[in-house]
Structures are given as structure tokens and as C-alpha cells.
């Protein structure tokens with residue numbers, strides 16, 4: 001595994017920093033206050049190739065690997081984790097599902113629009129009563145002639161309202177049968193397909209999270225991804241890659257919070273000296289830096305293995321588990337180092353702290369990651 005940043009990684013990191021300084025930093029406080037999803041930012045990210053990082057160039061993507069993808073998400077998340085989350089969900093989930101499992105015709109139809117950022121993608125697995133236990137979903141898809149008719153609801157869906165297209169997994173077989181679910185591509189505007197309530201969230205407030213509601217929604221048979229009955233198995237494979245992106249998101253948050261706290265600790269004077277002189281503060285910084293390095297190694301290792309075409313079921317779960325727990329700890333310590341100012345919106349620490357918590361929940365909670373890891377080591 002290459003431990004020094006490649007030319008592509010260095011170029012991507014600089015491009016993201018430049019983009020963030022102009023198009024994100026001046027506006028992020030307002031987006032966070034008002035929970036605005038800045039859709040135009042994602043169209044612009046598309047122009048930079050960041051909405052189709054993993055999509056081959058023949059489908060209009062950037063054609064990079066996971067290593068470059070991790071760098072892009074981490075750099076974006078150092079600036080605004082909400083933008084990092086939305087970029088990751090678009091690339092890994094909706095676009096990733098189509099890239100990995102759709103037919104050639106479906107790829108040619110949807111990937112160029114998604115990879116260019118012209119269209120925003122959503123991915124619907126979670127339901128109000130089935131989150132960790134997603135395989136127990138209740139949204140149904142029943143064959144009627146040459147259409148499937150969908151009824152039910154999905155919740156916590158990133159870009160559920162603004163997404164132009166969604167990949168949705170629904171039940172086509174018996175409850176309890178892991179081959180009783182099928183993935184569909186559903187375009188916004190399809191009758192019977194609506195966005196429901198938008199969540200009012202603790203953090204990640206510029207990333208849109210809404211319900212999806214299906215009422216006798218007729219979806220043509222040709223919008224089935226892969227084989228009928230393979231939807232849940234496909235989703236688990238998509239999540240193996242997706243978890244690397246949440247590890248990258250976590251890494252960026254931890255790095256952003258740490259860098260802000262490090263700088264502040266050198267500037268803030270108490271007892272006539274910078275607070276970084278106190279061992280109580282410098283040891284916190286030492287722990288934060290060490291944990292970030294360890295999270296980075298696990299994340300880039302999973303990315304490197306994925307780029308080599310190896311199975312990353314265990315490695316992506318380990319990276320996601322560790323990096324997400326680290327980002328919560330590091331952003332908590334960052335608030336502590338900022339003291340009272342860390343508790344205000346005048347400094348970046350409180351936002352990293354609020355945003356960080358999503359990472360131990362989304363795309364499988366920490367408990368579910370442990371379940372995945374335990375399964376692989378006990379088999």
C-alpha cells in the first residue's frame with residue numbers, strides 16, 4: 001500500500017480546498033442555520049468530476065479509484081461535512097449501485113447524468129420500522145403486466161426530495177427471504193412517488209434527509225436492476241464500498257476538528273502562556289493526532305484493497321467503525337480545547353461535534369459494524 005500521497009491525490013486535495021474556499025466556506029454557516037441543501041454546489045462539484053469519482057470515463061466519470069475517492073471526501077469534509085456526506089451518498093449509493101449492478105443500457109442512460117452532477121441521486125433502503133434490520137423491509141413491489149406497483153415508505157433518505165433519480169429496494173418476495181427484495185430505478189416525477197417530511201437534524205444540516213412515499217407507484221419492468229430477488233444482496237455489496245466513504249467522511253471531520261483545535265491551542269493564552277503549553281492540552285492533541293493516523297491507515301487500506309478488487313467486507317466495516325468513533329472523540333476534545341468558545345457558533349468546533357455523530361449511525365451503526373466484523377472472525 002502506498003503511504004505517500006500520489007500526484008492525483010495531491011491534485012484532488014488542492015482542487016477541493018480551492019473549491020471549498022470559494023463555493024462552500026462563505027455560505028456554510030447559513031446553510032447550517034437554515035438547513036438549506038445547496039443543490040448548485042453539487043452541479044459545480046460535477047464539473048470537477050467529483051460526482052462520478054469512481055465512474056469510468058466512458059460513462060462520463062472521472063475514472064479514479066477508491067484511494068482518490070477517499071482523499072476527495074476527506075478534504076471536502078474537513079471544510080463542511082454536510083457537503084462531504086451528500087457527495088459520498090450520491091457517489092457510493094445511488095451511482096455506485098447502478099455502476100455495480102445495472103445493465104449496460106441502464107448505465108448508459110443514467111451514469112452520464114449522475115457523474116456530471118446534472119442529476120442528483122438518492123438511495124432508499126431504510127424504512128421507518130427497519131433500519132439495522134433492513135432485510136425485514138415492508139415496502140412492496142407487485143408485478144402487474146409490464147410494471148411493478150410499489151406501495152410503502154422509506155425514511156432518512158439523503159436527497160429524497162432533491163434527487164432526480166432514486167435506487168429503491170422493495171419487497172418482491174416473502175418477509176424473511178434475503179432473496180425476496182428487488183432494486184428499482186425510479187425517476188422523480190413518476191406518479192405515486194413523492195418526498196415526505198424533511199428531517200430537522202442535529203448536524204449534517206446542509207445534507208437533505210427526507211422520507212420517500214410510494215402510493216400505487218408504477219415502475220416499468222425494465223427499471224429493475226439486475227435480477228428480481230437480488231436487490232438486498234446487491235445493497236449489502238454497495239454498502240461494503242459505501243462504508244469506506246463514511247470512514248473517509250469521519251477522517252475529514254476528525255482532521256478538520258483537530259487542525260482547528262491545534263491552531264487555537266497555540267493562540268489562546270491563559271496563565272500568561274498558550275494553552276498548548278499545558279500537558280493536559282498537549283496530551284489531548286497527541287491522542288487526537290495518533291487516533292487520526294490510525295483511522296487514516298485503516299481507511300486507505302480498505303480503499304487500496306477495494307482498488308485491487310479484493311473483498312473488503314471486514315476491512316470497510318473496521319475502517320468505518322474505528323474512524324467514526326474517532327471522529328466523535330476528536331471533535332468532542334476539540335470543543336473542550338476551545339473551552340466556552342467551542343460551545344458557540346463563532347468557532348468551527350461545535351459544528352464538527354454535531355456533524356460527527358452521524359458517522360457512527362449512517363450506513364450501519366457502530367454496533368452493526370461490530371456484528372459484521374465478528375461474523376468474519378468467528379466463521
Ligand SMILES: Cc1cc2nc3c(=O)[nH]c(=O)nc-3n(C[C@H](O)[C@H](O)[C@H](O)COP(=O)(O)OP(=O)(O)OC[C@H]3O[C@@H](n4cnc5c(N)ncnc54)[C@H](O)[C@@H]3O)c2cc1C
Nearest residue numbers: 123124125126131132156157158209361362363364365367
Ligand atoms: C442523516 C442520515 C442520512 C441517511 N441516509 C440514508 C440514505 O440515503 N439511504 C438509506 O437507506 N438510509 C439512510 N439513513 C439511514 C441509516 O442508515 C439508519 O439510520 C441506520 O442504518 C440505523 O437504523 P435506525 O435509525 O433505524 O436505527 P435502529 O436500527 O432502530 O437502531 C437503534 C439502535 O439499536 C442498535 N441495534 C439494532 N440492531 C442491533 C443488533 N442486532 N445488535 C446490537 N445493536 C443493535 C443500533 O446499533 C442502534 O444503536 C440515513 C440516516 C441518517 C441519520
